[in-house]
Amino acid sequence: GDSVTQMEGPVTLSEEAFLTINCTYTATGYPSLFWYVQYPGEGLQLLLKATKADDKGSNKGFEATYRKETTSFHLEKGSVQVSDSAVYFCALSDLSGTSGTYKYIFGTGTRLKVLA
């Protein structure tokens, strides 16, 4: 079945450091790929997405490129800020088997802590 694997955290960086959070996936169809962010005490919110191979999603300085050949969707940011401290989830949506419905699969989340 479909799955999402992302690097375990926590990731601790100093302010203005470069960030990479790795995400790889397995899927039977042509999934859409997402990064969601969860700030303390809140629900998840969309950070960026890509719907087909070679698409690049970007938002708030974060970027991720849909790489079909390596089944990856790594999250990057050139210069992190303290306010970026949160938990980041990689996710996919894909056609579920023969039922014709769509399922969402989330990774386990990576906690990022940025120090001033």
Place this chain on the structure above:
Amino acid sequence: EAQVTQNPRYLITVTGKKLTVTCSQNMNHEYMSWYRQDPGLGLRQIYYSMNVEVTDKGDVPEGYKVSRKEKRNFPLILESPSPNQTSLYFCASSIKTGFRSSTDTQYFGPGTRLTVL
């Protein structure tokens, strides 16, 4: 304001006492879903609904029931809660889903923290 609301936000209950967590969205979304979030396991989908009267099991449906009688509401029912259902629950909705659709971004509620003693 466009939003997904959940009630209650916090609930402590005892084993076997039936409970319902409500979820409502005001965005006329077709797709709604329930997840549970547990440390080290991320979010796991419990049930989802493609539209009114259309529901399907996610990855961890055991011990849960749902119904979708109206487009805006998608309650989660625990008929006989057990301690292993202690978790943080999220409801989410999206316009719809489809092949490479641009409308499948999910909007999440604030979460319900459930403790079953």
